[in-house]
Amino acid sequence: MKKIFVVIFLALISIGLISCKKVSNVVLDWDVISDDLQIDTTQDVEIVFWHTMGKTTDPAMGQQALLEVFIEEFQEIYPHITVLHESKGGYPELRDAVNTSLPAGNEPNMSYSYSDHVAGYINSGRILPLNNLINNKNPEIAFSQQDLDDFVPGYWEEGKVYDNEGTMLNLPFVKSTEVMFYNKTFFEAHELTVPTTWDEVKTVSEQIRTIIDTDAAFANYSVAQKNSIVPFGYDSEANLFITAAEQENIPYTGISDDLQGEILFNNAEAKTMVSYFKDMYDNRLLTSKEMLGGDYTSNKFVAQQLFMSIGSTGGTNYNIPSGGLFEVGIAPLPQFDADNQKVIQQGPNINLFLKDNPQEMIASWLFLKYITASEQSSLWAIATGYSPGRISAFETVNTYYDDLTSISARQTVFKNVALVAEQQIPYYFTSPAFGKSSKARDQVGAIFVNVFGNTYSIDEAFSKAYEEVAF
Amino acid sequence: MYTEQQIKEQRKAKIISKIITYSFLTIMALVILIPFYWMIITSLKSAVEIEQFPPTLFPRQIVAYNYVEALERANLLRYFANTLIVSGFSTLFGTFFSIFVAYALSRLQFKGKEIIFTILLATMMIPGEMMVITNYITVSNFGWVDSGFGSRVTNGPYYAMIFPFMISIFHIYLLRQTFKQVPNELYYAAKVDGTSDWKYLWKVMVPLAKPSIITIIILKLMGAWNSYIWPNLVASENYRLITNGLRAAFSNSDTGRTEFQLQMAATVMVTLPLFIVFIFFRKYIMRGVSRSGIKG
Numbered sequence: 001m002k003k004i005f006v007v008i009f010l011a012l013i014s015i016g017l018i019s020c021k022k023v024s025n026v027v028l029d030w031d032v033i034s035d036d037l038q039i040d041t042t043q044d045v046e047i048v049f050w051h052t053m054g055k056t057t058d059p060a061m062g063q064q065a066l067l068e069v070f071i072e073e074f075q076e077i078y079p080h081i082t083v084l085h086e087s088k089g090g091y092p093e094l095r096d097a098v099n100t101s102l103p104a105g106n107e108p109n110m111s112y113s114y115s116d117h118v119a120g121y122i123n124s125g126r127i128l129p130l131n132n133l134i135n136n137k138n139p140e141i142a143f144s145q146q147d148l149d150d151f152v153p154g155y156w157e158e159g160k161v162y163d164n165e166g167t168m169l170n171l172p173f174v175k176s177t178e179v180m181f182y183n184k185t186f187f188e189a190h191e192l193t194v195p196t197t198w199d200e201v202k203t204v205s206e207q208i209r210t211i212i213d214t215d216a217a218f219a220n221y222s223v224a225q226k227n228s229i230v231p232f233g234y235d236s237e238a239n240l241f242i243t244a245a246e247q248e249n250i251p252y253t254g255i256s257d258d259l260q261g262e263i264l265f266n267n268a269e270a271k272t273m274v275s276y277f278k279d280m281y282d283n284r285l286l287t288s289k290e291m292l293g294g295d296y297t298s299n300k301f302v303a304q305q306l307f308m309s310i311g312s313t314g315g316t317n318y319n320i321p322s323g324g325l326f327e328v329g330i331a332p333l334p335q336f337d338a339d340n341q342k343v344i345q346q347g348p349n350i351n352l353f354l355k356d357n358p359q360e361m362i363a364s365w366l367f368l369k370y371i372t373a374s375e376q377s378s379l380w381a382i383a384t385g386y387s388p389g390r391i392s393a394f395e396t397v398n399t400y401y402d403d404l405t406s407i408s409a410r411q412t413v414f415k416n417v418a419l420v421a422e423q424q425i426p427y428y429f430t431s432p433a434f435g436k437s438s439k440a441r442d443q444v445g446a447i448f449v450n451v452f453g454n455t456y457s458i459d460e461a462f463s464k465a466y467e468e469v470a471f
Numbered sequence: 472m473y474t475e476q477q478i479k480e481q482r483k484a485k486i487i488s489k490i491i492t493y494s495f496l497t498i499m500a501l502v503i504l505i506p507f508y509w510m511i512i513t514s515l516k517s518a519v520e521i522e523q524f525p526p527t528l529f530p531r532q533i534v535a536y537n538y539v540e541a542l543e544r545a546n547l548l549r550y551f552a553n554t555l556i557v558s559g560f561s562t563l564f565g566t567f568f569s570i571f572v573a574y575a576l577s578r579l580q581f582k583g584k585e586i587i588f589t590i591l592l593a594t595m596m597i598p599g600e601m602m603v604i605t606n607y608i609t610v611s612n613f614g615w616v617d618s619g620f621g622s623r624v625t626n627g628p629y630y631a632m633i634f635p636f637m638i639s640i641f642h643i644y645l646l647r648q649t650f651k652q653v654p655n656e657l658y659y660a661a662k663v664d665g666t667s668d669w670k671y672l673w674k675v676m677v678p679l680a681k682p683s684i685i686t687i688i689i690l691k692l693m694g695a696w697n698s699y700i701w702p703n704l705v706a707s708e709n710y711r712l713i714t715n716g717l718r719a720a721f722s723n724s725d726t727g728r729t730e731f732q733l734q735m736a737a738t739v740m741v742t743l744p745l746f747i748v749f750i751f752f753r754k755y756i757m758r759g760v761s762r763s764g765i766k767g
Binding site for chain 2: 046048049050054055084085086087088089090093096097100101103104105106107108296299302303315318322
């Protein structure tokens with residue numbers, strides 16, 4: 001008797017579970033919102049913005065305090081709109097919170113998001129395509145041609161990585177890129193040239209190795225101490241792979257015409273590229289975060305155990321030594337081919353969600369438009385060190401630093417980071433976003449870790465990574 | 472009779488086994504204590520000193536200001552109060568429910584008792600993670616979720632954190648087994664004396680099952696205290712629990728860096744009350760954990 005009930009109960013549960021499975025075939029329809037909208041100022045609307053901003057008390061520190069200043073200014077322009085905001089912790093927490101709230105219809109109006117998060121949200125059918133807002137017949141809503149030209153092209157394109165139709169799902173806000181921090185004092189003392197290509201990185205690193213072995217300054221170092229010094233460090237193995245592949249036109253991932261993600265990194269050219277860096281690693285010329293046991297290369301850089309470090313511009317602060325121990329130089333990312341320069345772009349965007357009330361969607365769009373405007377994004381960039389999403393905002397940031405009557409060593413570094421980031425604008429690229437894109441990213445990072453650490457041969461590491469992603 | 476030689480050897484063996492035992496215990500104690508030591512010294516170091524390699528074993532300069540800054544940066548007191556409210560209510564109600572259900576399932580006679588128990592047990596086969604979305608939709612329909620607009624029901628997030636996890640089948644099962652061990656004779660004797668079922672439960676069963684009930688209280692408290700994902704989903708800033716505060720308040724999500732000195736200062740402040748509770752109740756906690764065979 002008891003057993004029969006258990007069986008019936010289990011059968012009921014499994015029927016329930018099967019019926020839950022729904023095949024998704026969401027088409028991104030631009031016309032979910034009209035291309036001829038009117039702002040109804042008589043109707044009070046409340047919108048909610050989810051993000052990961054830290055708590056701050058001073059707007060000069062950026063983050064929540066500055067956002068609140070923006071909100072106040074925005075509400076003066078549109079008194080009928082109330083903007084509420086909420087930090088959801090880190091990015092994984094934010095993504096989980098959005099994913100859980102979508103089926104309950106509890107999602108916010110707008111949210112910080114990475115492309116692969118948005119690629120996951122699309123299935124809910126509740127992502128708002130921005131095309132009809134950008135090109136709206138109402139000029140107060142639409143972007144002007146001047147606005148469109150002002151967005152950093154690479155960042156703008158990141159909104160369109162979801163299909164081949166040009167559907168735009170997000171606008172850039174907190175952006176960053178990678179630059180090379182180098183120990184300017186050391187480079188000048190030893191008359192080293194700042195490398196611009198990977199081959200030069202190799203040459204300069206070899207020179208630094210010789211300096212370590214022969215120079216009087218290192219005479220007191222034990223062999224172990226000398227060995228712990230590696231001239232060049234790259235924080236993110238995944239970025240090294242993706243950037244180097246892009247620089248050499250090696251396929252990494254792609255999106256097919258039927259919107260399926262494609263995993264393309266398992267190829268012979270990519271293996272040659274990996275063996276190029278493996279050779280540098282074996283000769284103690286290069287290291288990476290995981291090879292340092294998870295320690296950021298910037299920590300080694302400020303401790304002068306590393307003389308060139310590639311990291312996110314978002315982490316600029318960590319590359320500045322305390323007490324002005326040495327001068328920090330900033331250089332563009334090394335390249336393989338001067339005619340095909342590529343630099344990865346990073347940082348979250350902001351996407352909007354579909355709501356029943358068009359006025360709510362208009363309100364969240366207007367707020368998004370407001371905080372991504374040139375003035376606001378330059379204020380954000382100055383406060384946080386992140387790159388603005390607008391070309392004109394770069395100019396504002398430069399002018400800000402130029403107008404300072406006295407500039408500290410720290411501000412000089414930030415100023416130079418902004419200059420190099422601006423210089424790299426034409427070379428920005430981004431990879432397609434789809435269900436498995438973040439997994440592909442993790443796995444190509446793991447290829448370097450496994451190959452550097454001699455856990456697997458290059459062939460094995462590639463096929464293992466490919467299997468992990470593809471199946 | 473043992474010879475002197477044999478006595479000596481025995482003594483030697485005894486000493487050696489003692490040395491082995493105590494060195495093993497010392498090593499294990501160190502394994503447990505070092506993370507606590509590290510937490511305390513990290514909370515007193517400066518940001519620069521934390522990044523240093525090799526790390527210092529004692530702060531070169533004691534920065535007590537970390538504690539002040541940690542309190543300023545995160546709304547720790549509020550989170551602490553929230554955690555007390557949520558864990559207090561869910562423990563109180565959860566324990567009462569477990570007692571009632573376990574009593575009914577073990578002592579009372581009614582139709583379908585076994586079926587109900589089987590169905591309850593069957594639900595244990597579904598992992599909690601699978602319930603997240605359905606639970607979320609349910610509490611959201613009740614208006615308990617605060618997604619930034621404020622919840623429709625006042626203090627809704629408290630309800631959303633208390634009710635879905637208030638009843639634990641495992642605890643009911645644990646208590647039912649304990650109740651079942653109480654001899655039937657006691658029940659009949661009580662009945663002969665004219666005691667009601669209600670009175671029998673509180674005067675006889677509950678005092679006899681005290682160790683199990685304390686186990687349940689402790690497990691419930693620990694569960695509520697450690698919950699992380701769910702509160703993050705349903706609660707807004709003002710209703711977050713201490714775990715969410717510790718994890719999120721001191722990390723820069725863009726660079727992936729954490730200000731460990733502040734995080735550890737906050738952790739020390741959170742651990743201290745628990746540590747005091749542990750000192751006073753360690754007898755029960757140790758018994759509780761070993762009885763249930765699981766850690767929380």
